[in-house]
Amino acid sequence: MAYRCKDCRKHFSVRTGTVLAESRLPLIKWLLAIYMLTSARKGIPSTQMARELGVTQKTAWFLAQRIRETWMGGNNDKDKMDGQVQVDETYVGGKEKNKHADKKLHAGRGAVGKTAVVGMRDENGVVRATPIKRTNAATLVGFVQDNAPEGGAVVTDEFRAYNGLSALGYTHKTVRHSVGEYVRDMAHTNGIESFWSLLKRGYIGVYHYMSEDHLHRYVNEFSFRHNTSKVGTINFINMTIDRMVDKRLTYKDLTNG
Structure with a gap:
């Protein structure tokens, strides 16, 4: 929370108002996770993601679900x-x-x-x-x-x-x-x-x-990856970051369905 709003006096950072909000994971691990979900055409299990990122399986599963949440309901879908x-x-x-x-x-x-x-x-x-x-x-x-x-x-x-x-x-x-x-x-x-x-x-x-x-x-993950199969890795990551705004997903909301 490196910044503070002059008007409301609340602290904020680059994560505020996005799916990254209140995540304790370093941004590099978020980027690596996005890359893994991009390059694995048939998906990647949370167990493998956990091993490669050096986190627990529960953390990797939550991370992957939040990334999938960013791919839901893009503007073009309307x-x-x-x-x-x-x-x-x-x-x-x-x-x-x-x-x-x-x-x-x-x-x-x-x-x-x-x-x-x-x-x-x-x-x-x-x-x-x-x-x-x-x-x-x-x-x-x-x-x-x-x-x-x-x-x-x-x-x-x-x-x-x-x-x-x-x-x-x-x-x-x-x-x-x-x-x-x-x-x-x-x-x-x-x-x-x-x-x-x-x-x-x-x-x-x-x-x-x-x-x-x-x-x-999961269905949206496969359709989004299918529709962006010809997009380069950097552009894919940029597209994912653009979709992160207003896509907050807490663990409580996730596990409560």
């Missing part, structure tokens, strides 16, 4: 995406057969016990994704309306929740995966599905578990 978009949903979570007996829901297989995530990819390769409570028409069509250009082309699979898109003025193109069709007239959902593959590789091979309470940050 704009409509460009051109023809691909929309798809997936499920994130462990398999029922691999869970402890007291954790099993005994309600079937497949998506049981997992969290749904919906995503969109535009013609420039930009991805937006977010966890959702339900995969009904209101939720999925609402996601399309919030992000796709009005009256634009939307490509989905044959899931019937998307059937109302044409009535809303969208050019709705459907790819029938159930009969082995993956491309129709150059329309496909391969781009967003490749993003799901990357997300799940990170889940299975790196993080092993993503709490439903924090899943939105």
Whole structure:
């Protein structure tokens, strides 16, 4: 707290009003952590980050979550995406057969016990994704309306929740995966599905578990890193620092969901 405001007489520093506020970690460790999350395409576990930074696993986990928080809700996220978009949903979570007996829901297989995530990819390769409570028409069509250009082309699979898109003025193109069709007239959902593959590789091979309470940050981590894959390291760090303002996240707020 090296400075003091002449008007209010309160002390402040470069960390004040940012996600860095009241952090006791040196700024160099923050920069190293940002670099680690940048360079590891499938993510980096808090245990490895702790070893490399010389901090505890709890500190590394809190540090990583605060960095992910800075990537949430950028200004560009409020704009409509460009051109023809691909929309798809997936499920994130462990398999029922691999869970402890007291954790099993005994309600079937497949998506049981997992969290749904919906995503969109535009013609420039930009991805937006977010966890959702339900995969009904209101939720999925609402996601399309919030992000796709009005009256634009939307490509989905044959899931019937998307059937109302044409009535809303969208050019709705459907790819029938159930009969082995993956491309129709150059329309496909391969781009967003490749993003799901990357997300799940990170889940299975790196993080092993993503709490439903924090899943939105992990999903945003992968989409932000995907969208900035061609940005140099220094520019990426600068982008992260620009987003740190007004992104305070306390440990109490984090652990209380």
